[in-house]
Amino acid sequence: MSYIEIRGVTKTFINANKEETQVLKGIDLDIKKGDIYGIIGFSGAGKSTLIRCINGLDKPDSGSIKINGKEVTSLDEKGLMLLREKIGMIFQHFNLLRSKNVYDNIALPLRYKKRSPDAIRDKVDELLRIVGLTEKKKSFPSQLSGGQKQRVAIARSLAAEPAILLSDEATSALDPQTTDSILDLLAVLNQKLGITIILITHQMNVIQRICNKVAIIDDGRIVEKGSTFEVFSHPKQRITKKFLESIFRAPSEKEICELQKENPEDEILHLIFTGNKAKQSVISDVTRSHHVDINILYGSIEYVGDQPIGSLFVTVHGNPFDILSAKKSLQNYSVEIEDLRGDPDDTAAIA
């Protein structure tokens, strides 16, 4: 049984004009203790709604969410309050109190729990050390950078020593460098404190950097999920490949169209190599033994955890029979092959 088990969760919103939109259309997810589980999707896909169902800020219409075997969708107000103390949450816009300084922001959940002043001071000082903001404890949020604000928010979310941390686009308002430092902090919390993290994003590089699992959500459905390595190396859905274009540089549709017009017989392929093959000279082997010309358009090696994944966008030139056998032998090297050529009719239409 998984630590967090989500089954058949649906949610419909009714807007001011009484129109209904089903935002979640039957979500199943299994999250293990210690996972950093990434959920990626475009704006409006239902990511926030899904994550808010986990701590009961939104209530699903149907389906079940179990945390540690305990159903949370049927909890009453009191039960939800207790649950939420054990689930931290951080947000895109930090949501700090402007009227309170860093120390008092972090102390908020502790004061609410009526901890003794000494206990509060010790805890806040410890949290300030963890997020590296001891010097800033008297500063007000308006005097901090975005990254520092998010560190305060993270410290605040940890005050009640949660077992789970929900992150709703926590790095979306930050620059790439700050994003990395916040993600590294989350990874440390995951390793040192064993916190299970569920992280929402629309950036594949966030997933790549810290998530061990990923689910792709599209229009209220999980369309693909698995280990980050598996999804990156063997993407199945079109939308997953679309997201991966930000990781592996890909030719644009226009480029593909033009290549196809120039040499209609050539195949245009995306090859994904994993493991040692990411570094081996597979291409030159195949070129030599199958009498085909392989021309590399774009190529890169990316790491998921410490595992390399190679990506090559190539055109393959030769007689159709040779091309076919070259592809066969690539598959024997267990290279993932995707044909990028559009439907000839489509191409004609574009041309």
Added chain:
Amino acid sequence: MIQQLLPNVFEYAEDMYKAFGETLIMVLISGSIGLLSGLLLGIILVITADGGLYENKPLHKILETVINIFRSIPFVILVALLVSFTRALVGTSIGIKGAIVPMVVGIVPFISRLIEQALLEVDNGVIEAAKAMGISKSYIVFHILIPEARPGLIRSFVTATISLIGLSAMAGTVGGGGIGSFAVRYGYSRYMNDITFVTVVILILGVNIIQSLGNRVAIKISH
């Protein structure tokens, strides 16, 4: 020299002090009652609204309607309308006592709206974050919503106090008492223009002092 320019001001100086004293008392008393009840109503307006912490559509609707009704009655008419109510409540409908009742009734709907605006300015994300921490609704209202709205609340108080000075003048003209009635009695009815002039100058000074004090406090507590 000054005495020649403003002869009546000197002649009626004592009455003038008294009038200002009365206005001060009217504004202070109706202000404290009005601010407290306005604060309460403003909070209720916000927390009972759609998506509020204590969503309650019927209560919200009733409150809105009552506030709108009272806000649409011009103050002079309200004073007249409330005469018997005022008499029943404080025993008289004239003088300072008689003026304070309609002043409170007149200012509370206005303050409620100002307070409502100030509270609505608090970022909803902060409330969400507090809910996500498992913090109770009442704690959120008193320890998060109100402290976060403080600069806006102070500004509302200032605006309301300044409006009250205006109302006190009107209430005074009807019931007698305060700076308004003084200015009308001497400056307007007896053509003592110097009295009108000095009254206006003092009011301008007073309003500006209140406004800049309020602004300073608001800036000081907003970070």
